[in-house]
Amino acid sequence: MNANNVSLKISAVSAEQYPKDNKPEIAFAGRSNVGKSSLINRLVNRKSLARVSSKPGKTSTINFYDIENKIYFVDLPGYGFAKVSKSEKQKWAKMIEEYLNTREQLLQVILLVDSRHSPTEDDIMMLNWIRQFNDNAVVVATKWDKLSSKERQENLEKIKSTLQLTEEDKIIPFSAQSGEGKEGLWEIIDDIIGSDEIGAGDVS
Template sequence: MPTRQDMIQQVNFNKVAFLISAFALKQLPDTGYPEIAFAGRSNVGKSSLINRLVGRTSLVKTSSKPGKTQSLNYFTIDDQLYLVDLPGYGFAKVSKQVQNQWLALINGYLENREPLKVVVVIIDIRHELKQLDRDLVDWLRYHDIACQLVYTKADKLPKNRQIKNAAALDAGLSITANDRIVFSAKTGQGLDALKQELTERAKIG
């Protein structure tokens, strides 16, 4: 009998609805949909990326205040899969206690969530590789969790600078250009490539 993953066809990312904000692992939904999680440092543009992906302007609230996302926020996509918005890491303006609570929630989810197919790690292409980003990618690799790198805010740089900065990030993360997507929430650069990649990832059983 075909699995749900086998049956996934081209996904309509614009068919989206908010499902739940989970503040504890016991609140996570249990319907068997494949899940795609989104991770990034606070204020890296994660909310803007997700909004562009699903064709909305404010489905995921954007904020200049670090720590806006404090739960695992679930969205259903085309009745085929879930997008999961994780709290940002590098919470410079929240207490250590809150940091530890979020870390326990995120780690528990990432390590134990069977429907999780890939973690989209979002990195600002304008800057050199941050230790927090390298640590997350290394942690995911150590735990054998699939990872898709996305270098965002590409519209902030001219093309030649995009190429140079992306190559530097590739070297720092020990990947090739085929392992990441250069993206802009403003212009839509990389949008089709990201949709196709996530559709393929969701099929992996």
């Protein structure tokens, strides 16, 4: 069914502020400006549930989005090239590390990479962390609509190779503009949480 009942539950900077209701959580991680907020908005058919900014590094909190009162989508601060101070980057890194290492409700971290570029060292480092806690990786290649047909296959193979993805791992090309990849990503999320009650609905 459509994800009709969605809302921002809380923007947290420490564990004391995380939701206390024990809903399962799916977290989205990636470089600044990789499109995490746009992806979340497209998944739930909203234009502005997750705040989208053209300025990398705008998300400086861990944002918990309540989806149908069944699960939280967790938008983690972006890493990478954000033009912020070193102390601010360290604060964000500590914030992310605390969440990833302590959150028992976390079922899966989905890694977002920009399909137009090769994954960075930061992306590889994040995926290595994910592999410590999840049996299989789930990678979303964002901004898919910006690639030509020729670039799509070449870039997808480059991402798989750089991240050393296995046959058991999943990679989903995704466009927040067109909705391509939305249904496939919802199927993966439903499978992770063991539910067929939340889904993509129409991709429009």
